Amino acid sequence: MQVQAPIEPEDEAHLYDRVAAHVADLIARGALRPGDRIPSVRRLSRQQGVSVATVLQAYMQLENRGLIEARPQSGHYVRARRGAxxxxxxxxxACTTATRVxxxxxxxxxxxxxxxxxxxxxxxxxxxxxxLPTDKLNRILSAIARSAGGAGVSYDPPPGLPALRRQIARRSVEWGVALSPDDIVTTVGAMEALHLCLRAVARRGDTVALESPAYYGLLQLIESLGIKALEVPSHPRTGMDLDVLEEMLGRHRIKACLAIPNFNNPLGSAMPDEAKERLVAMLARREVPLIEDDIYGDVHFGDVRPRPAKAFDKKGLVMLCSSFTKTVAPGYRVGWTAPGRFLDEVEQLKFAQSVATATLPQMAIAEFLEIGGYDxxxxxxxxxxxxxxxxxxxxxxxxxxxxxxxxxxxxxxxxxxxxxxxxxxxxxxxxxxxxxxxxxxxxxxxxxxxxxxxxxxxxxxxxxxxxxxxxxxxxxxxxxxxxx
Amino acid sequence: MQVQAPIEPEDEAHLYDRVAAHVADLIARGALRPGDRIPSVRRLSRQQGVSVATVLQAYMQLENRGLIEARPQSGHYVRARRGAxxxxxxxxxACTTATRVxxxxxxxxxxxxxxxxxxxxxxxxxxxxxxLPTDKLNRILSAIARSAGGAGVSYDPPPGLPALRRQIARRSVEWGVALSPDDIVTTVGAMEALHLCLRAVARRGDTVALESPAYYGLLQLIESLGIKALEVPSHPRTGMDLDVLEEMLGRHRIKACLAIPNFNNPLGSAMPDEAKERLVAMLARREVPLIEDDIYGDVHFGDVRPRPAKAFDKKGLVMLCSSFTKTVAPGYRVGWTAPGRFLDEVEQLKFAQSVATATLPQMAIAEFLEIGGYDxxxxxxxxxxxxxxxxxxxxxxxxxxxxxxxxxxxxxxxxxxxxxxxxxxxxxxxxxxxxxxxxxxxxxxxxxxxxxxxxxxxxxxxxxxxxxxxxxxxxxxxxxxxxx
The missing domain is CATH 3.90.1150.10 (Aspartate Aminotransferase, domain 1)
Structure with missing residues (x-):
């Protein structure tokens, strides 16, 4: 077993959490496989420079989580992952006709x-x-509400809270996108973002392509706008079948393509970078916008945060949508979009549709991103x-x-x-x-x-x-x- | 001058506020007219059973507000309202053709x-x-955020927070509408409510009738949905010209009528009850829904809160929309609609459009309505x-x-x-x-x-x-x- 850099003790109380997380990570990444014996308590204690008691607590937690099992007289082993x-x-x-939803x-x-x-x-x-970081976030919002004064009750008109857009832009560098705060419009969750983007590029009677299976929220959205859906088969590991999409693009007048390339819902598929690049290029050749839902991008189990397809966008045709719904607070309803060349249109639609996003939740998320330890x-x-x-x-x-x-x-x-x-x-x-x-x-x-x-x-x-x-x-x- | 019931001292600190408000009310209602001499300090002090100092403070406030003026050696007078x-x-x-907006x-x-x-x-x-009740509201939200735990970060799916819908229903009794909590869907401000209602009954290419001049938010909304507007002239005191509307209904296929009967924006007009009744009946005969924006209904300068047109709705065709944007907190983005027979449709559109309204702002408004002294x-x-x-x-x-x-x-x-x-x-x-x-x-x-x-x-x-x-x-x- 390769045990990497020792865990640094920042906070004694949860040291065993970190030891457990470390081992769980090794398991998740396949460094430790089902049936493998994991290091003895004494050995890990020496390796990591923590007490035996800490390691024992960590192993107990891992047992409770069902990741490892103790075998009498023999030590701890990674449990068989029967699911695998x-x-x-x-x-x-593949299915070649568009459907009312x-x-x-x-x-x-x-x-x-x-x-x-x-x-x-x-x-x-x-x-x-x-x-979720429920307590921390509630504390932040509570403090902000106490001190916000008039700013808390006032409108925050589109494109939305500057402090939040700055934080999103700052993070986007890590995904290989490097947005500017001015590229971004904040929204009522990712759903409003997707809705605005779709309205900006397609209308009743138009046809859009999307993954099959597709997240039902996208289908409802399409249904509510009277748009037709062309379902492109998706592979549970690599996502949308691009050969089929390419063929469809040749045969149908497709106004937009909707996709969840990173950790698709419901499939769980993750489109490889080359496929993202191909997808973006294929659509760009025909000037077809890609509405990309990246709401799960931050929840990768591997080491590296995957890039959104937007990272390959050269023509401003990729409309990136996301939110803090899945990772921070569903009920805060804070999302955003970077809709590329459709920015003005999206901003005006946002105004007509809901005027503004609630101010205090945006302030709280911005502060959490800045100082709350989102990473x-x-x-x-x-x-x-x-x-x-x-x-x-x-x-x-x-x-x-x-x-x-x-x-x-x-x-x-x-x-x-x-x-x-x-x-x-x-x-x-x-x-x-x-x-x-x-x-x-x-x-x-x-x-x-x-x-x-x-x-x-x-x-x-x-x-x-x-x-x-x-x-x-x-x-x-x-x-x-x-x-x- | 008719001075009515003496002011009851509830809260000594702001007694002069109440005395001032009393006199301002008499002026606003025309009981005291420009140039009238108002009672002497001594007389009002006796009449109202408050100290001379309190009356003096009240008069000073009224002077500062420009409502009265002191004339040396002569007493206080209502200032000339030159605006009147x-x-x-x-x-x-009248204008007989529908227009793209x-x-x-x-x-x-x-x-x-x-x-x-x-x-x-x-x-x-x-x-x-x-x-606005900024401090009170911020304190309420702050306290709720501290104690809400998981409820604060969780989704509140349509129709929206039960506690808030109960408070709205309770208040609706006073407007002669008597909604049940189940009649109501909460929204991101009144604008989302209007948007959902309009989407539920009209689509691209359809024509709707609305007041002229019309609130630009309604025009933007209509524009964004590709709907055509038929402008019905409005009188600055009584609102929409119903004779013109009746004629238009005979000649055009109108899918819905949008109106702000109470204290129209921008006109300030207030439709009399008989006119509201006639409007509702006229539309009902043709099964045309009325989308009613009652966002200003609570801000009446007279004694009585005017009824919304919804109070005359017998067929479930009036879709009442409002919010707490103008009276409590624009930035909280909490609104609602009671869309009558289109309830299911509106609820489903709400889900497809923004999934839910932010939870904590709804909780704060509900509590403010319940215990915060909204009246x-x-x-x-x-x-x-x-x-x-x-x-x-x-x-x-x-x-x-x-x-x-x-x-x-x-x-x-x-x-x-x-x-x-x-x-x-x-x-x-x-x-x-x-x-x-x-x-x-x-x-x-x-x-x-x-x-x-x-x-x-x-x-x-x-x-x-x-x-x-x-x-x-x-x-x-x-x-x-x-x-x-």
Whole structure:
């Protein structure tokens, strides 16, 4: 085992957290593999310059998280990741006609379950408040509200709070985009950003291309604007099939392309850089804008934050959208877009649509980005999400019927699960709700209601005994549904 | 002079405020008219059962506000309201063709000046933070943020925060509407509410009827959706000309009607109840929805809060929209709609458009409505706005060129000023900005760019010497512009 640089003790109280995180990271990155023996308590203690008690606590935490197991008289081992043994789901077949979209009623059902504390939250792709910097953020907002005076109650007209745009621009350098604050418009979450961008470039009756399966929010958005969707099959690891897209671009008049290249929801796919570059170039040749949702870009399980497709944009045609919904605070409703050459149009639409984004939440997020340790928080969040996804994959492998396939995302919140052929995901969804479990059924991820035997499982909540129990129940429901 | 019930001393510290408010109210309602002598200090002190010092303080405040003046050896008198001497602006002529709308670039200029502290804010219809319950609200939000925990950072999916919807429903009883919390969807300010309602009932290429002059935000909204506007002339006191509307309904296929019946922006008109009833019935006969913006309804200068047109809605066709932007906190971006029979559609559009409204601002407004003394605050706000409007009218009468006409609103924030024929409001707007004064030029209140010699003047800020100076400058600019 390669144990890297010793952990630096910054904060004694949570030293064991950091030791545990370090080991979890080695596991997540494959440096330690299932069945590997991990260093003895004594050895790690010497290596890392921490006390034996600290290492013991770290190992106990890792055991609780299900990442390692103690074998009597033998030491600690990486637990078998049974999930990894399941094959990946299959990509959709290409489909050549554009479709009017209609998914809305099912979606609100899935969504509402997210806030019901009596329902196991495997439905919407929400993070648990436990995983978010809730206390810190609330403290920041509380302090700002106390001292903001008139600025807190006043309008912040588009393009939005300068301090927040500066922070976003500062961070964008790390993604290879290097935005200026003036490139950015703040919005009510990423959804308003996507909505504004789509309105700026397409209208009722137009056709847009998007990934299949597609995030249902995008489908609803398209549906609400009377736009038609052309679904491009996506591979669970590499994303949109660019050969198919290229062919479609030749045959259809496509007004825009929508994509989630980094840790796609629901697929979990991560488009390689070369593919992003090809996508951007392919669209640019035809002057077709790309509306890019990068809301999961910061939640990578590997070492490096992937670049958005915007990094390859030479013509100002990529409209980058994101928010702090998945990583900081869904309820603050703070998002943004860098819409390239459509900046003026987006800004004016923003004004007409909601005038401004709430001022205090923007101030709080700006301050959190500046001084609150966003990067530190992200490291923890990424580790925990990676562990939760691993635990959920294992549990699915253990409890779901044979023939189940599961995605292996390298980032994000969700698993995309292909159930044995013939299993109705809509039936599974209904029966699961009766058992107090919410899942997102496959058909809401397609304008054509495909993916009838797929479900998406949210892993944004800590994996507990209750989760284990729920997965077992869900597996039984799937098996029963498969049998009819 | 009829002095009514004595003022009850609730809070000694601000007793003189209440005495002053009482006298200001008598002036605003015309019980005391310009030139009338007001009771002697001694007499009012006896009548109201307060000390002589309290009355003196009250009179000093009234003098400072420009409502009364001391005449040596003679006592206090109501100041001449020179503004009242100016005639009202004239209504627009009827116009029978629908127009594609285009006002956006001018509007953002006007709007942005609102936040620039170096510009005299006669442009956008913004209240001064001084007039708002800024400190109280910030304290409430601060406390909520400290104690909210996960609830503060979590999503609040449509229809929006139950506590807020309950408070709105409770208040609606007083307007003769009696909404249930379930009738309401919370939104990002009134603008998002209007946007959602319009999207629910009309689409690109459709025609809607609206008042002329019309609030430019409505025109921008219509423009952004590619909808055509049919402008119905409005009278500065009674609002939309219903005979013209009736005729238009017979001749055009109108998909919806948009109106601000209570204290119209920019006109200041207040539609009488019978007119509201007729409007609602007229539209209902043709199944045409009415999108009603009641954002100024709470800011009446008379005793009684006017009812919204929604109070006469029998078929669920009135889509009532409002917010706390003008009365509590523009920057909180909390609004709502009660869209009648279009509730489901509006809720789904809300989800697709911005997913949710920020949670903590909703919580703060709900608590302010419940325990923060909204009614008490409104009483002060209304008095101050009435006084500011009176002072501004006077100053305009004094400093503007002959031939100027001014509206006499019974509520709201703004004055609608007709400049001598031939004066270019766009030129006035430009030259005024060069002098650091923002006004809203008439043409942005019309899809057809009518009202070329009108300006709208915001009275949402306390009238100071700086204001007086600015009005003098503005008057000079108007005179010079009129002369060419």
């Amino acid at each position: 043994a399941l094959p990946e789901p299959r990509a959709a077949r 209609s998914v809305k009623s099912l979606v609100s059902k899935v969504y509402r379950a997210c806030r019901d504390p009596h329902i196991v939250p495997f439905g919407a792709a929400c993070p648990s408040p436990e995983l 530190h928080h992200l490291r923890t969040l990424r580790r925990r999400l990676a562990a939760q996804i691993a635990r959920m994959s294992e549990a699915i492998a253990e409890h779901f019927p044979p023939g189940t396939r599961v995605s292996r995302p390298a980032g994000g919140f969700v698993l995309w699960v292909e159930l044995p052929s013939g299993t109705s995901a809509l039936d599974v969804h209904e029966r699961a709700l009766e058992h107090g479990i919410s899942v997102a059924p496959g058909p809401i991820f397609s304008a054509k209601h495909r993916f009838s035997n797929y479900i998406r499982v949210n892993c944004g909540y800590p994996f507990t005994e209750l989760s284990e129990h729920a997965v077992r129940t869900l597996g039984r429901i799937c098996a029963e549904t498969a049998e009819g | 001497a100016l005639p009202e602006p004239r209504a627009a002529r 285009s006002v956006k670039s001018l509007v953002s200029k006007v709007y942005r000046a609102c936040r620039d502290p170096h510009i005299v804010p006669f442009g956008a219809a913004c209240p001064s933070p001084e007039l 008490h605050h409104l009483r002060t706000l209304r008095r101050r706005l009435a006084a500011q409007i009176a002072r501004m009218s006077e100053a305009i009468a004094e400093h503007f060129p002959p031939g100027t006409r001014v509206s006499r609103p019974a509520g709201g924030f703004v004055l609608w000023v007709e400049l001598p024929s031939g004066t270019s409001a766009l030129d006035v707007h430009e030259r005024a900005l060069e002098h650091g004064i923002s006004v809203a030029p008439g043409p942005i209140f019309s899809a057809k760019h009518r009202f070329s010699n009108y300006i709208r003047v915001n009275c949402g800020y306390p009238f100071t010497e700086l204001s007086e100076h600015a009005v003098r400058t503005l008057g000079r600019i108007c005179a010079e512009t009129a002369e060419g």
